Amino acid sequence: MRYAMRVVLVSSVEFLLGCSSDAAALASSDGGAGDAEVPDSGKKTDGAIDTGTMCSLATNTTATTTVTSECTLVTRDVSSCQALRMSQGLGGAWLNFSCRVALTKSGSNVTVGADSQPDYKSNYFSSTDACYTKYTTTFPDPNSISAQTLSMSIPLSPSTTGQAMGFGVVGVAINGVEIFDNVAAPGDDIFLEAGSFDPCQGHPAPGGRYHYHAEPYSISSNDSNLIGVMRDGYFIYGRLDKDGTVPTLDTNGGHTSATPDSTTAVYHYHVNLQTSTAPATVGTKAWFLTTGTYKGAPGTCTGCN
Numbered sequence: 001m002r003y004a005m006r007v008v009l010v011s012s013v014e015f016l017l018g019c020s021s022d023a024a025a026l027a028s029s030d031g032g033a034g035d036a037e038v039p040d041s042g043k044k045t046d047g048a049i050d051t052g053t054m055c056s057l058a059t060n061t062t063a064t065t066t067v068t069s070e071c072t073l074v075t076r077d078v079s080s081c082q083a084l085r086m087s088q089g090l091g092g093a094w095l096n097f098s099c100r101v102a103l104t105k106s107g108s109n110v111t112v113g114a115d116s117q118p119d120y121k122s123n124y125f126s127s128t129d130a131c132y133t134k135y136t137t138t139f140p141d142p143n144s145i146s147a148q149t150l151s152m153s154i155p156l157s158p159s160t161t162g163q164a165m166g167f168g169v170v171g172v173a174i175n176g177v178e179i180f181d182n183v184a185a186p187g188d189d190i191f192l193e194a195g196s197f198d199p200c201q202g203h204p205a206p207g208g209r210y211h212y213h214a215e216p217y218s219i220s221s222n223d224s225n226l227i228g229v230m231r232d233g234y235f236i237y238g239r240l241d242k243d244g245t246v247p248t249l250d251t252n253g254g255h256t257s258a259t260p261d262s263t264t265a266v267y268h269y270h271v272n273l274q275t276s277t278a279p280a281t282v283g284t285k286a287w288f289l290t291t292g293t294y295k296g297a298p299g300t301c302t303g304c305n
């Protein structure tokens, strides 16, 4: 079975209580691209996937494949916003962003508005929220999800003047959830912090800022699906290229080839496998969204810090 072998992470809890906006990836004990494992980040205590109470954030999503026992890959119906986007001249990958994400073309940039709330249930919503589902993570995260107000300016023609990513938001997923880099809060081990992820691989930072560091299972699971766009304007896809092969990536975690959204070769990022060198988790592998550096210069953002 795909998830038969699981890594048991060290049971230290204190580090997360002071965790700022960082934390981390899923752990796996081997490196096979088609056989990666998810972190055993907890146990759901009230049964299988919660399809009970209606979560309004999940409107226009349709469940497909079950990825873990508590997270399902979903498709997002974008028909209600496609015409508006096309009328602005947006095409390709931009047409795959959830209608919960506001896209406005502005000169040579696209302004992306998002609230960073997941479009599925999470144990990190307030327990009185219709989008709450019960689940116990290995490590507690004391924060609860709250709506953010993000406004990112993303260049339509990305540069190649790369730079290191800073703390905070480095991109946005197609469902409007923020993407963070692959670094933990100072003094913390990001591979350990993976134990605080909810079943779909997100968790909230202080201020209720829900975000992904690692392969987000409601969007992509060992496939070539579009995951989102980074602030430098390059899109990010799942582990595989559209022909099903595992790409060879540069130090930024990207390469140039055709994508599911482009028949001509374009630069893009991929979910990429990394190995911990930290003492407590040395050798642990995880599928991160970034390597910590941008290929191009990031656009401006309000609400990203």
Ligand SMILES: [Zn+2]
Pocket (backbone or CB within 6 Å): 237, 240, 241, 242, 247, 255, 257, 258, 268, 270
């Ligand atoms: Zn590729």
